[in-house]
Amino acid sequence: xxxxxxxxxxxxxxxxxxxxxxxxxxxxxxxxxxxxxxxxxxxxxxxxxxxxxxxxxxxxxxxxxxxxxxxxxxxxxxxxxxxxxxxxxxxxxxxxxxxxxxxxxxxxxxxxxxxxxxxxxxxxxxxxxxxxxxxxxxxxxxxxxxxxxxxxxxxxxxxxxxxxxxxxxxxxxxxxxxxxxxxxxxxxxxxxxxxxxxxxxxxxxxxxxxxxxxxxxxxxxxxxxxxxxxxxxxxxxxxxx
Ligand SMILES: Nc1ncnc2c1ncn2[C@@H]1O[C@H](COP(=O)(O)OP(=O)(O)OP(=O)(O)O)[C@@H](O)[C@H]1O
Numbered sequence: 001x002x003x004x005x006x007x008x009x010x011x012x013x014x015x016x017x018x019x020x021x022x023x024x025x026x027x028x029x030x031x032x033x034x035x036x037x038x039x040x041x042x043x044x045x046x047x048x049x050x051x052x053x054x055x056x057x058x059x060x061x062x063x064x065x066x067x068x069x070x071x072x073x074x075x076x077x078x079x080x081x082x083x084x085x086x087x088x089x090x091x092x093x094x095x096x097x098x099x100x101x102x103x104x105x106x107x108x109x110x111x112x113x114x115x116x117x118x119x120x121x122x123x124x125x126x127x128x129x130x131x132x133x134x135x136x137x138x139x140x141x142x143x144x145x146x147x148x149x150x151x152x153x154x155x156x157x158x159x160x161x162x163x164x165x166x167x168x169x170x171x172x173x174x175x176x177x178x179x180x181x182x183x184x185x186x187x188x189x190x191x192x193x194x195x196x197x198x199x200x201x202x203x204x205x206x207x208x209x210x211x212x213x214x215x216x217x218x219x220x221x222x223x224x225x226x227x228x229x230x231x232x233x234x235x236x237x238x239x240x241x
Contacts, residue, residue, distance in 0.1 A: 001024040001026040002026060002027050002062055002112065002149060002150055002181050003024065003048070003059075003060070003061055003150050003181060003183070004024045004058075004059070004060045005019050005021065005023050005024070005044075005048065005057070005058075005059050006022045006057055006058045007021075007022055007056060007057035007058070008020065008021050008022070008044065008047055008048075008050060008054055008057035008058075008059065009048050009054065009055045009056040009057055010040075010044075010054050010055050011021070011055060011130065016204075016205045017040045017055075017205055018042040018044050018047065018205050019204070019205035020044050020056070020121055020206070021044065021058070021205075021206065021207045022042075022207070022208065023081070023135065023200055023210065024042055025150070025151075025181050025183060026181070027179050027181055028176055028177075028179045028181065029181050029182070029197050029214075030172065030176050030181075030182045030184065030195060030196050030197050031181075031182065031183050031184070031196055031197065031198055031199065031200060032091055032184055032185075032186055032192035032195070032196035032198075032199040032200070033045070033183055033184065033185040033186070033199075033200050033201065033202065034185075034186065034187075034189070034192060034199050034201045034202070035069075035201055035202035035203055035204060035236070036236055037206075039202040039203050039204065039205070040202050040204070040205040040206075041154070041185040041202055042080065042089070042154055042185065044075070044185075044202070045077060045152045045183070045185060045240075046075075046107045046155050047076070048066060048152060048183075049057065049077035050066055050067055050072060050075075050117045051077065052070060056189050061074050061149070061150055061210055062074060062149070070155070070206070072149055073101065073146070074078070074145040074149040074150060075148055075149075075150050075151075075179070075224060076144075076146070076148035076150070076151045076152065077140055077143075077152045078143045078151065078152065078153045078154065078156060079139065079194065080142055080154040080155040080158065080185075082135035082136045082138070083139065084127045084130075084135050084138050084139060084171055084220075085127050086126065086127045086128035087126060087127065087128065087238070088123070088126070088127055089123065089124050089125060089127070089209050090114065090119055090122050090123050090125055090127075090130070090138055091110075091114075091123045091124065093127070093138050093141075093142055093174055094110040094113075094114070094141065094145060096107070096142075097142045097145050097146060098110070098145065101139045101145075101146040102146065104144060104168070107143065110141070110145060113141040113144055113145065114141060116167060116171075117137040117140065117141055117164065117167055118137070118163065118164065118167075119134065119137055119141065122134060125237075131157045133159050133160050133161055133164055136156075136159055136164075137160070137164055140156070140168065142169070144171070144175075148180070149180060149181060150180070150181045150182075151175065151180060151182050151183070152183050152185075153182065153183070153184045153185065153186075154185045155186060155187070155201065156159050156168060156184060156186070157169075157186065157188055157191065169191070169195065172184075172195055173195075175192070179200055183197065184196065189228045189229040189232055190227075190228070190229065192228055193213060193227060193228040193229075197212065198210065198211055198212045198213075198215070198230065199211070199213070199216070200211075200239060201232065201235055201236065203236050208235060209231075209235045210237070213228055213231070216228075216235070217231065218235060220235065222234070225230055
């Protein structure tokens with residue numbers, strides 16, 4: 001298993017944002033992280049990425065603790081709100097990542113990424129002059145440049161135009177085909193149904209369901225034509241907990 005999360009807990013004051021969840025993801029797996037608002041998805045992703053200090057539990061990447069430099073190198077986190085440098089140009093963001101990760105011969109690939117995400121013409125624009133969608137796309141290009149093995153996406157399809165959504169979905173398929181592991185937090189259940197091999201469903205900090213759509217149908221004794229949305233609404237309904 002390339003990513004292993006065991007007994008992860010994180011609280012904010014009295015709020016148990018993540019309350020002891022465990023799961024493991026294998027190489028090339030694309031997994032949807034689902035849950036109602038406030039379920040703990042972002043907190044989980046940030047704890048895995050090391051951006052939030054966990055209270056308890058362990059997270060390993062390729063068997064190494066996630067705080068180890070080698071493990072961090074293998075991880076990328078793409079936040080819901082694009083976090084870019086206002087005073088750096090698009091190309092300078094790519095240079096910054098290349099320097100941070102000691103990349104060599106990265107320029108051609110950076111050019112291809114910018115081309116692919118329609119940012120080539122904005123190469124010399126400052127971050128402060130870009131739209132939200134463009135900022136989102138730079139974050140994605142930066143995340144892909146150092147070839148991480150595990151990519152954590154928080155609501156990746158929000159704020160992108162239809163072409164960028166299509167590009168990103170294609171990028172997900174390419175990443176999966178090249179053996180990358182993707183954990184994608186999303187409320188877009190039809191996309192999750194098409195894209196993900198399996199899902200993890202969180203509610204109030206706990207993992208309340210997991211598996212492929214077929215496994216969820218069986219666990220919930222649902223009909224063979226029930227959609228992920230049907231299953232999600234049933235499993236997260238208030239009388240379930
Ligand atoms: N920095 C923080 N300080 C205090 N409480 C927080 C903080 N971050 C998150 N929380 C709380 O932790 C819980 C889980 O939040 P989180 O953002 O992880 O949920 P989510 O599943 O990502 O929600 P959404 O789908 O709305 O993005 C919520 O009750 C939230 O209010």
